[in-house]
Amino acid sequence: MYDVLVIGGGAAGFYAAIHIAEDLPNLKTAILERGKEVLTKVKISGGGRCNVTHAQFDPKELSTNYPRGEKELLGPFHSYASGDTVGFFEKRGIALKIEDDGRMFPASDSSQTIIDCFTSEADRLGVELHTRCSVTGIQLVKNDNEVFWEVQAHEKTFKARYVVMATGSNPKIWKLVQQLGHTIVPPAPSLFTFNISDKRIADIPGLSTLAEVTVLDKKMQHQKLRSKEVKEGVLFSEGPVLITHWGMSGPAILKLSAWGALLLKKYNYQFKISVNWAPEYHPNGLLDLFMEVKEVERKTVLRTKVLDVPKRLWKNLVNAAGISEKETWPEVSKLQLQQLVDQLTKCVFQVSGKSTFKEEFVTAGGVALKEINFKTYESKRLPQLFFAGEIIDVDAITGGFNFQNAWTGGYLAAKGIIKSEKEKQ
Structure with missing residues (x-):
């Protein structure tokens, strides 16, 4: 008989086990x-550097980075947040560094530093580790005054007084949890890139620039959605956009995919976006600027990059506006300049599918939030059963926030078990 069984050897599972x-x-x-190795997601996160958390130390601000779970995480983040995570690693001799965008990584720039920390701590503290141990069944047993859990894993049965479920987005485990009486919110991909085939971006993969991106509904209207990324009631995002061989990626696109996860699934990933490549300008003001340039500039429009837009992108947008490579500013018409303004400020693209963002693959959906006590992460429906990490219906934008959810959940689940044990003594 074990006291505690943690199902799932990932970030949340190790964090809970170590604190207990x-x-x-x-x-x-x-x-x-279930796998032959532990902490596999930690290993590939941040391109192999492990984006441990984010330098957002205000609980309220931190919670706004979660499309699902914002309200529920506010209390937990007041108990345990980014600063506490930094303290955990510093106590174990691991320094973290903050990058310009707020993401935090180990100073070593290697995820192996984090993995070694967790495995050595678990070993030092006597936590048993069973790999290749896929759970196939779980049931609550009540004998006389004793309540415990039986966990079936292939040919072996484990018994424990407490169980922490930290299995991430695992459909088989979700099914087992559902059979126990919990509600599972159907899963949907939450961080993905947009597949776009368009000659305006076809020959410029690798180009990155700041832009505003808006999802349009089927009637070409701005799609209304409640989220942090709202601007005038629109599903909207701003930040770096990366042109790829298959379409668009980068922080602005990934944020949109997170906030719009359920809506974009409903659209079957077939929808239109409007991109503003010149967010610092108002369209009317931009046309006025072009008309002023037309009065004084004698070179071709193609060779005169008026705005801080990458040269290759400027060339493609000038062509898309119907302006030839040889046309000079005096020769170009006001209508052509208006078309260039439209290409720059409301450039519409058809999205035809998605590609998984491998490093930060995240899924919306999981154990329904209303069925979890967020002071302890214990099930409201079943005794001595706890949840932590992505198994629950919480997900975040990219930037270290999904790991912070794992650390906070793992820590509070551990504290819930510790409190319960101390009350019995």
């Missing part, structure tokens, strides 16, 4: 991991 074993070393704690 550190505070109550007499408890017999084990991690069950």
